[in-house]
Amino acid sequence: MKALELLSPAKNLACGIAAIDHGADAVYIGASRFGARVAAGNSVEDIHRLCDYAHPFGVKVYVTVNTILYDDELEATRQLLQELQAVGVDAILVQDMALLHSFPIIHASTQTDNRTPEKVRWLRDLGFSRVVLARELSVEEIAAIHREVPDVELEVFVHGALCVSYSGICYASQHCFGRSANRGACAQFCRMKFSLVDAEGREVEHDRHLLSLKDMNQRDHLEELIEAGATSFKIEGRLKDVSYVKNVTAAYSQRLNQIIRQHPDQYCRSSKGVCHYTFTPDLNRTFNRGYTTYFLHGRQPDIASFDTPKAIGAFVGTVKEIRDDSFNVAGTASFANGDGLCFFNEERQLEGFRANRVVGNRIYPYRMPQGLRPGVRLYRNSDQEFDRLLSRPSAERRIPIRLSLRAVADGFELNGIHFSAEHQTAQKPQRENIIRQLTKLGDTIYTCEEVDIPDDFNYFIPNSVLSEMRRSLMEKMRNEKYGMRSKDIQTSPCSANRGYQHSSFLTSHFSYPYLSNISNRLSQQFYGAEELTAYELKGGSGPIMQCRHCIRYALGYCVKHGGKRPTWHEPLSLVLGDGRRFRLEFDCQHCQMNVYAS
Numbered sequence: 001m002k003a004l005e006l007l008s009p010a011k012n013l014a015c016g017i018a019a020i021d022h023g024a025d026a027v028y029i030g031a032s033r034f035g036a037r038v039a040a041g042n043s044v045e046d047i048h049r050l051c052d053y054a055h056p057f058g059v060k061v062y063v064t065v066n067t068i069l070y071d072d073e074l075e076a077t078r079q080l081l082q083e084l085q086a087v088g089v090d091a092i093l094v095q096d097m098a099l100l101h102s103f104p105i106i107h108a109s110t111q112t113d114n115r116t117p118e119k120v121r122w123l124r125d126l127g128f129s130r131v132v133l134a135r136e137l138s139v140e141e142i143a144a145i146h147r148e149v150p151d152v153e154l155e156v157f158v159h160g161a162l163c164v165s166y167s168g169i170c171y172a173s174q175h176c177f178g179r180s181a182n183r184g185a186c187a188q189f190c191r192m193k194f195s196l197v198d199a200e201g202r203e204v205e206h207d208r209h210l211l212s213l214k215d216m217n218q219r220d221h222l223e224e225l226i227e228a229g230a231t232s233f234k235i236e237g238r239l240k241d242v243s244y245v246k247n248v249t250a251a252y253s254q255r256l257n258q259i260i261r262q263h264p265d266q267y268c269r270s271s272k273g274v275c276h277y278t279f280t281p282d283l284n285r286t287f288n289r290g291y292t293t294y295f296l297h298g299r300q301p302d303i304a305s306f307d308t309p310k311a312i313g314a315f316v317g318t319v320k321e322i323r324d325d326s327f328n329v330a331g332t333a334s335f336a337n338g339d340g341l342c343f344f345n346e347e348r349q350l351e352g353f354r355a356n357r358v359v360g361n362r363i364y365p366y367r368m369p370q371g372l373r374p375g376v377r378l379y380r381n382s383d384q385e386f387d388r389l390l391s392r393p394s395a396e397r398r399i400p401i402r403l404s405l406r407a408v409a410d411g412f413e414l415n416g417i418h419f420s421a422e423h424q425t426a427q428k429p430q431r432e433n434i435i436r437q438l439t440k441l442g443d444t445i446y447t448c449e450e451v452d453i454p455d456d457f458n459y460f461i462p463n464s465v466l467s468e469m470r471r472s473l474m475e476k477m478r479n480e481k482y483g484m485r486s487k488d489i490q491t492s493p494c495s496a497n498r499g500y501q502h503s504s505f506l507t508s509h510f511s512y513p514y515l516s517n518i519s520n521r522l523s524q525q526f527y528g529a530e531e532l533t534a535y536e537l538k539g540g541s542g543p544i545m546q547c548r549h550c551i552r553y554a555l556g557y558c559v560k561h562g563g564k565r566p567t568w569h570e571p572l573s574l575v576l577g578d579g580r581r582f583r584l585e586f587d588c589q590h591c592q593m594n595v596y597a598s
Contacts, residue, residue, distance in 0.1 A: 003270040004226065004256055007062075007155065008249045009237040013046040015245045016061075017053055022246050022395045023253025025271040026060040028093065030238060031084065034065045034077055034184075044080070048087035056445055056478070057397065058271040060090040064238075066109035068182045068519040068534055069096045078102065093132065095168060095182070098522035105129055107155070111168035111182065115141075117148035124152040131155065132234070134166055135216065136548040138295050139228045146229025153231050158218040159248055159283075160236025162294060162303075164190040164211045165545040165595075168517065171535040172544045175597050176580070180536045182517060191309035194582075195575045196551065198568035205306075208348075210551055210574060212309040214302075217283060217291035219252060223259050224296075226267065243390040244286050250395065251281035273397040273445070279389045284314035287381075295548060299561065299591070304554050308350040312342060313381030317361075319343070319374055326364040329378055335363060340382025345371030352381065398447040403438055403473075405453050412461065414438070414469045417476060426460040437466035444474055516540055543585070545595035552586055552593075560588055573598060 008024035010016030016027045029050065032041045051061045063084055069077055081092065081102050092103045095111035107130040108114060108123045115134045123131050130153035133142060137156075146154060163170065170181045172189040179185040190211040196204040218225065222233060233256070235248050253275060260267045283291075290312055292303045305312075317331020329335075335358040342352040351371050357364040406413045411421040431453060439448040461469075518524050519534035532538070552558050557566045574582040574595070581598040 001265070002226070002231065002267050004260070004267055005060075005232040005270040006249065006252050006256055007232050007234045008245060009160075009235055009240065010042075010050065010245070011238055011240065012042055013050055015240075015242050016050040018242045018245050018395075019249050020054055020057060020059050021275070021397050022249040022277070023275045023397070024059060024249050025269055026062060026090075026232070027054060028062040028064055028234075028238070030064050031080055033080065034067050034069065034073070044083045044087060047084065047089065051088040051090075055088065057273045057399065060271075061088070062091045062093060062107065063089050064093045064109070065099065066093045066095040066111050067184050068180075068517050068523075068536070069098055071520045074098060074520060074522065091130070095517070096520070096523055097126075097526045098520050100126060100526070107132060109168075110134060110157070113166055113168040115166070117145045120145050120149045120152060120154075124149055129153060130232070132157075133230075135162060136166065136295050138298055139221070139224050142225065142230060143228035150229070154229055155232035155234055156225055156230045157216060157236055158222065158225070158233045159216055159252065160240075161289075162213040162216055162292075164213055164547050164549050166548070170545050171516075171540065172582075172595065172597075174536055175539075175544050182534070183536060188309075190545075193577060197573050197575055199571055200569050202568060204568055204572065205555070207577070208306045209309050210304070210306060211547075211549070212289070212305050213294075213549060214290040214292040214305045215288045216294050217288075218293060218296060219255050219283065221293060221296055222252070222255055226259065240287065243387060246390050246394055247279075247281050247286045247386075248283065250275070250277055250279075251283050254281060273399045274447075275395050275397045277395045278392070279386075279394050282386070285380075285383045285386045287311045288313065299548075299550075299553065301554065301556075303549060306554075307344060307348045310350060311381045312350065312379045313340075313383070314379060316341070316378050316380045319372060319376045319378055322372060322374060325368060326362050327368075327372065328360075328362045331361070331378075333380070335361070335380075336384040338382075338384040339380055341365075342379050342381050343369075343372065343376045345376075346373070347371075354382075397445070399445055400449040401446050401477075403448055403451045405434065405438070405451065405457070407454075407457060407459060412459075412469070414473055417469070417472055419465065419469055419472070421461070421465060424460040426458050430460055431457070433463070434461060434466060437463055438470050440467075440470065441474070446474070446477070516542070542596075543594035544582070544597050547593045547595065548591070550586065550591070550593045551584065560591075 005025040006023060007026045007028060008019035010019055010027045010029040016029055019027050029047060030041050032043055047063060054061050085103060091105040091107050093107045093109040095109045106128055108128040110132040114120055114131050115137060120131045132155040135157045142154065142156060173187040174180040176189055177187040179187040191209065193207045194210045195206050196210060198204060233252065235252065237244055288311055289305045294303055316333035317329040320328050320330040335355055337355060337358055339355040340352060341355060342350055345351050351369050353365045353369045355363045356366040404415055411419050435451045438451060441448060516533045516535050518527055518529050518532055519537060524532055553561060556563045559565060572584045583596040583598050585594040585596060587594060
């Protein structure tokens, strides 16, 4: 039977607990340093608390240690990993090969640029138990990897923000702002405005977000991904708030449960517990830039959000009649005071405003937006009613258990736990009281779905004894260790004196720019490199981005896919508002767009 894992993000301890309560089978979280989101760091103490909360449910905790490291950081990283191991972290995600033998279980971060069966096989042979695949892969490409490397776990992104460049090989933020994406400090170069100009300086597009992608949403395609060989389904969002985590986790958890109910002999969840929600999950009511399935079924024309990098939310109707201080909306949506609404004006700019007062479908803004016109499509990107629901306790997770009570020679047994007691024949029926006392599980994580008592059980057991039996069972279940603890594991810590063999396979198969991420002597030794090659240390002359997203295709000018023949003269360049230029190279053989700093 194949165990399916829903992997949810945790910006902090509260988000991690919310993810577990709302159906996550695993949670990934950043430590205080060395994670690919420097703004989402957490103390070891908080990660310890998260492990303690997660493990009784069988939920795993993964920590991202997936930046490239400098030599003066290796000792601090070694100490951090020892602390993480001691508090029960289940695995770490890494990019830098200096950490290859640093933890009992390691996952290859998507930052290691994992697109091919060859790369995944190589990572497996190095000792990685799981590989996080590039977001850009199609379901057929994922299936091909699984066919060729069936004995490694495949983790795929299913929801959230999309990086326009293949992860791990984007140097745009470092080049432009001195903030490295490989060091966790991406400045979101891809969300900026660019003009597109040709070789003669003619402007093809003016001030548009030409590298900004919509958000991924694969909720309706999970079964395809499962059949392709994916086992872990990752929600992006280590910078997202707790409401986002609650809603998205619940939506995907419910969908996985539906699939399992349809295939009970094939699939199961990798953790324990049943969730009950006080709200109906709705992905359209959570932060999103519009949704796309990206390259799941091959290249699609509408994956980018050229007009805005901001959340637009759900479509709620069209503007009908406008007065001096208000307007009404044609549609079935209901509104609440304080809702955040937005629309695209005639200049294709996103305008947003707050609903100060709502009367039916008539909205009174705090200030009437300038560009509002009849017929404009209206979106809601801040839903007050939904936010209120999610601001309160919104889910409860409990593990169903079955109790079995038996009389034995010198007392009783409850689920195998022996209690010495004198047998007293009951003078009146005791079954209802016994069940009532044993199932008072209070604020534990368990709920009793059945109590098995033999039909001929006719003994009186005092309530005090029944309470002691229940408490003893709960204590036993709490004390049962989940998974491997640090004292059970032998590991080889990251250290400066560990030797590595040069991997000629990597050198011959994975050329620039992946090998440019060597930033410490251990990594240099591993790759057999002559020098440290990280862009962050020495710059580079190659592309600062490699993208499957293609602007020429998105604008309808890809001849290979039946588009219009371009009227411009290449090379095309992206131009920032401050005049900096970035040359585009269209590698049609590999269906890829490379971005160079001019």
